[in-house]
Amino acid sequence: MSATYQPRPAASTTRAVTKVAEGYRIVGNPFKPANAITVSDTVWKKLTSLRNEIDAAFRDSVDKDWVLEKTSSGDVRASVSVFNARPYVHVRAWSGGFPTRNGTSVRNWGEFAEILRGGDDDKDSGIDVDEDEDVKLGSETYAAILTESAGAEMKRLCEGCVNDWPSQLDHACITGCPSTVAEAVANVSVTPQYFAVRLAQAAMERAYVLGRVPREVLDAVIERHDGHLRATLRESLSSDY
Protein backbone atom coordinates (compact mmCIF):
# COMPACT_ATOMS: atom_id res chain seq x y z
CA MET A 1 0.00 0.00 0.00
CA SER A 2 1.30 3.40 -0.90
CA ALA A 3 2.09 5.77 1.92
CA THR A 4 1.27 8.79 -0.21
CA TYR A 5 -2.09 10.41 -0.03
CA GLN A 6 -4.24 11.35 -2.97
CA PRO A 7 -6.41 14.21 -1.77
CA ARG A 8 -10.08 13.71 -2.29
CA PRO A 9 -11.88 16.98 -2.92
CA ALA A 10 -14.37 17.81 -0.18
CA ALA A 11 -17.98 18.59 -1.03
CA SER A 12 -18.14 21.65 1.19
CA THR A 13 -17.31 24.96 -0.42
CA THR A 14 -16.85 27.15 2.62
CA ARG A 15 -13.20 27.92 3.05
CA ALA A 16 -11.58 30.23 5.49
CA VAL A 17 -8.39 32.14 5.00
CA THR A 18 -6.95 33.96 7.99
CA LYS A 19 -3.91 36.15 8.33
CA VAL A 20 -1.56 34.69 10.94
CA ALA A 21 1.94 35.58 12.11
CA GLU A 22 3.52 33.07 9.71
CA GLY A 23 1.52 34.31 6.72
CA TYR A 24 -1.89 32.97 5.68
CA ARG A 25 -3.68 29.96 7.08
CA ILE A 26 -6.03 28.25 4.63
CA VAL A 27 -8.51 25.86 6.22
CA GLY A 28 -9.61 23.33 3.64
CA ASN A 29 -11.96 21.12 5.57
CA PRO A 30 -13.60 22.56 8.71
CA PHE A 31 -13.79 19.04 10.16
CA LYS A 32 -10.09 18.45 9.66
CA PRO A 33 -8.41 21.67 10.75
CA ALA A 34 -5.17 19.74 11.26
CA ASN A 35 -4.87 19.49 7.48
CA ALA A 36 -4.93 23.25 7.06
CA ILE A 37 -1.99 24.76 5.26
CA THR A 38 -0.15 27.90 6.27
CA VAL A 39 1.73 29.71 3.54
CA SER A 40 4.14 32.61 3.79
CA ASP A 41 3.32 36.13 2.58
CA THR A 42 5.55 35.51 -0.44
CA VAL A 43 3.71 32.31 -1.35
CA TRP A 44 0.35 34.02 -0.85
CA LYS A 45 1.43 36.84 -3.13
CA LYS A 46 2.55 34.32 -5.75
CA LEU A 47 -0.81 32.58 -5.45
CA THR A 48 -2.77 35.81 -5.94
CA SER A 49 -0.66 36.67 -8.99
CA LEU A 50 -1.56 33.28 -10.53
CA ARG A 51 -5.28 33.98 -10.26
CA ASN A 52 -5.87 34.46 -14.01
CA GLU A 53 -3.85 31.39 -14.97
CA ILE A 54 -5.67 29.25 -12.42
CA ASP A 55 -8.95 30.65 -13.66
CA ALA A 56 -8.11 29.68 -17.26
CA ALA A 57 -7.14 26.11 -16.28
CA PHE A 58 -10.28 25.80 -14.14
CA ARG A 59 -12.49 27.11 -16.94
CA ASP A 60 -10.94 24.77 -19.51
CA SER A 61 -10.89 21.84 -17.05
CA VAL A 62 -7.24 20.99 -17.60
CA ASP A 63 -4.79 19.51 -15.07
CA LYS A 64 -2.06 21.93 -14.25
CA ASP A 65 0.23 22.74 -11.37
CA TRP A 66 2.44 25.59 -10.26
CA VAL A 67 5.20 25.33 -7.68
CA LEU A 68 4.74 28.15 -5.19
CA GLU A 69 7.62 27.32 -2.89
CA LYS A 70 10.40 24.77 -2.61
CA THR A 71 10.91 23.44 0.91
CA SER A 72 13.35 20.99 2.43
CA SER A 73 10.69 18.29 2.56
CA GLY A 74 9.16 18.95 -0.85
CA ASP A 75 7.19 21.87 -2.18
CA VAL A 76 3.97 23.81 -1.95
CA ARG A 77 1.92 23.83 -5.12
CA ALA A 78 -1.22 25.33 -6.51
CA SER A 79 -2.90 23.01 -8.95
CA VAL A 80 -6.02 22.41 -10.96
CA SER A 81 -7.11 18.81 -11.30
CA VAL A 82 -10.15 17.18 -12.78
CA PHE A 83 -11.94 14.72 -10.50
CA ASN A 84 -15.18 12.98 -11.55
CA ALA A 85 -15.34 15.29 -14.58
CA ARG A 86 -15.14 18.43 -12.41
CA PRO A 87 -12.22 20.78 -11.94
CA TYR A 88 -10.90 21.51 -8.45
CA VAL A 89 -8.31 23.99 -7.30
CA HIS A 90 -5.80 22.78 -4.72
CA VAL A 91 -3.23 24.53 -2.60
CA ARG A 92 -1.22 21.75 -1.07
CA ALA A 93 2.13 20.59 0.27
CA TRP A 94 3.71 17.98 -1.97
CA SER A 95 6.34 15.46 -1.02
CA GLY A 96 8.34 13.21 -3.31
CA GLY A 97 6.24 14.26 -6.29
CA PHE A 98 2.91 13.44 -4.59
CA PRO A 99 0.34 15.62 -2.86
CA THR A 100 0.09 15.26 0.94
CA ARG A 101 -2.88 15.69 3.28
CA ASN A 102 -1.82 19.19 4.14
CA GLY A 103 -3.68 21.73 2.12
CA THR A 104 -7.02 22.55 0.65
CA SER A 105 -9.20 21.47 -2.28
CA VAL A 106 -11.73 23.91 -3.60
CA ARG A 107 -14.65 23.31 -5.90
CA ASN A 108 -16.06 26.80 -5.62
CA TRP A 109 -13.22 28.50 -7.42
CA GLY A 110 -15.16 31.75 -7.88
CA GLU A 111 -15.40 32.20 -4.13
CA PHE A 112 -11.76 31.34 -3.57
CA ALA A 113 -10.66 33.67 -6.37
CA GLU A 114 -12.59 36.41 -4.59
CA ILE A 115 -10.57 35.76 -1.42
CA LEU A 116 -7.37 35.91 -3.46
CA ARG A 117 -8.52 39.18 -4.95
CA GLY A 118 -8.99 40.52 -1.42
CA GLY A 119 -5.43 39.42 -0.67
CA ASP A 120 -4.31 41.39 -3.68
CA ASP A 121 -5.99 44.57 -2.49
CA ASP A 122 -4.33 44.37 0.93
CA LYS A 123 -0.95 44.45 -0.73
CA ASP A 124 -1.86 47.04 -3.31
CA SER A 125 -1.39 50.25 -1.39
CA GLY A 126 -0.56 52.07 -4.64
CA ILE A 127 -4.21 52.16 -5.73
CA ASP A 128 -6.00 55.25 -4.56
CA VAL A 129 -9.31 54.94 -2.80
CA ASP A 130 -11.49 56.67 -5.41
CA GLU A 131 -10.19 54.48 -8.15
CA ASP A 132 -10.85 51.37 -6.11
CA GLU A 133 -14.41 52.49 -5.29
CA ASP A 134 -15.03 53.05 -9.00
CA VAL A 135 -13.91 49.54 -9.83
CA LYS A 136 -15.92 48.12 -6.94
CA LEU A 137 -19.11 49.79 -8.10
CA GLY A 138 -18.23 48.90 -11.69
CA SER A 139 -17.76 45.27 -10.72
CA GLU A 140 -21.18 45.13 -9.02
CA THR A 141 -22.77 46.75 -12.07
CA TYR A 142 -20.97 44.43 -14.46
CA ALA A 143 -22.01 41.37 -12.42
CA ALA A 144 -25.66 42.51 -12.43
CA ILE A 145 -25.68 42.95 -16.21
CA LEU A 146 -23.99 39.58 -16.77
CA THR A 147 -26.54 37.87 -14.52
CA GLU A 148 -29.50 39.44 -16.31
CA SER A 149 -28.09 38.76 -19.78
CA ALA A 150 -27.19 35.17 -18.92
CA GLY A 151 -30.75 34.59 -17.70
CA ALA A 152 -32.16 35.89 -20.99
CA GLU A 153 -29.60 33.87 -22.95
CA MET A 154 -30.57 30.71 -21.04
CA LYS A 155 -34.16 31.22 -22.19
CA ARG A 156 -33.04 31.82 -25.77
CA LEU A 157 -30.97 28.61 -25.76
CA CYS A 158 -33.64 26.57 -23.96
CA GLU A 159 -35.24 23.97 -26.20
CA GLY A 160 -38.30 23.84 -23.96
CA CYS A 161 -38.89 27.57 -24.42
CA VAL A 162 -38.29 27.42 -28.18
CA ASN A 163 -40.72 24.51 -28.61
CA ASP A 164 -43.17 25.73 -25.98
CA TRP A 165 -43.05 22.47 -24.03
CA PRO A 166 -45.39 22.47 -21.05
CA SER A 167 -43.32 20.29 -18.71
CA GLN A 168 -40.90 22.34 -16.63
CA LEU A 169 -38.58 19.33 -16.48
CA ASP A 170 -37.72 19.84 -20.15
CA HIS A 171 -36.60 23.42 -19.63
CA ALA A 172 -32.84 23.89 -19.35
CA CYS A 173 -33.66 27.50 -18.42
CA ILE A 174 -35.26 26.25 -15.19
CA THR A 175 -33.31 23.09 -14.45
CA GLY A 176 -29.91 24.80 -14.75
CA CYS A 177 -28.45 22.21 -17.13
CA PRO A 178 -24.67 22.77 -16.76
CA SER A 179 -23.86 22.72 -20.49
CA THR A 180 -26.59 25.27 -21.25
CA VAL A 181 -25.39 27.40 -18.33
CA ALA A 182 -21.79 27.26 -19.60
CA GLU A 183 -22.89 28.21 -23.11
CA ALA A 184 -25.14 31.03 -21.91
CA VAL A 185 -22.47 32.50 -19.60
CA ALA A 186 -19.87 32.32 -22.38
CA ASN A 187 -22.20 33.99 -24.90
CA VAL A 188 -23.05 37.12 -22.98
CA SER A 189 -21.05 40.31 -23.10
CA VAL A 190 -21.46 43.81 -21.72
CA THR A 191 -21.41 46.71 -24.17
CA PRO A 192 -19.62 49.92 -23.12
CA GLN A 193 -22.76 51.97 -23.87
CA TYR A 194 -25.07 49.93 -21.67
CA PHE A 195 -22.45 49.66 -18.95
CA ALA A 196 -22.11 53.47 -18.92
CA VAL A 197 -25.86 53.89 -18.43
CA ARG A 198 -26.08 51.33 -15.65
CA LEU A 199 -22.95 52.58 -13.91
CA ALA A 200 -24.34 56.13 -13.92
CA GLN A 201 -27.62 54.85 -12.43
CA ALA A 202 -25.78 52.88 -9.74
CA ALA A 203 -23.63 55.91 -8.87
CA MET A 204 -26.70 58.16 -8.69
CA GLU A 205 -28.54 55.76 -6.35
CA ARG A 206 -25.58 55.86 -3.98
CA ALA A 207 -24.94 59.59 -4.42
CA TYR A 208 -21.44 58.60 -5.47
CA VAL A 209 -19.27 60.65 -7.82
CA LEU A 210 -17.25 58.54 -10.21
CA GLY A 211 -13.58 59.41 -10.49
CA ARG A 212 -13.07 57.91 -13.91
CA VAL A 213 -14.92 57.67 -17.20
CA PRO A 214 -17.10 54.53 -17.55
CA ARG A 215 -14.99 53.09 -20.36
CA GLU A 216 -11.88 53.04 -18.14
CA VAL A 217 -13.86 51.50 -15.30
CA LEU A 218 -15.17 48.82 -17.65
CA ASP A 219 -11.68 47.96 -18.89
CA ALA A 220 -10.42 47.66 -15.32
CA VAL A 221 -13.40 45.54 -14.29
CA ILE A 222 -12.96 43.17 -17.24
CA GLU A 223 -9.25 42.86 -16.67
CA ARG A 224 -9.55 42.19 -12.96
CA HIS A 225 -12.93 40.55 -12.47
CA ASP A 226 -14.41 39.06 -15.64
CA GLY A 227 -12.99 35.55 -15.07
CA HIS A 228 -14.12 35.02 -11.51
CA LEU A 229 -17.46 36.79 -12.00
CA ARG A 230 -18.31 34.40 -14.83
CA ALA A 231 -17.11 31.41 -12.77
CA THR A 232 -19.33 32.49 -9.87
CA LEU A 233 -22.27 33.04 -12.21
CA ARG A 234 -21.87 29.56 -13.73
CA GLU A 235 -21.85 28.09 -10.25
CA SER A 236 -24.95 29.97 -9.16
CA LEU A 237 -26.95 29.08 -12.29
CA SER A 238 -26.03 25.38 -12.38
CA SER A 239 -28.49 23.17 -10.54
CA ASP A 240 -25.89 20.43 -10.66
CA TYR A 241 -23.76 22.41 -8.30
Ligand SMILES: [Zn+2]
Ligand atom coordinates in the same frame (compact mmCIF):
# COMPACT_ATOMS: atom_id res chain seq x y z
ZN1 LIG B 1 -37.25 27.14 -20.98
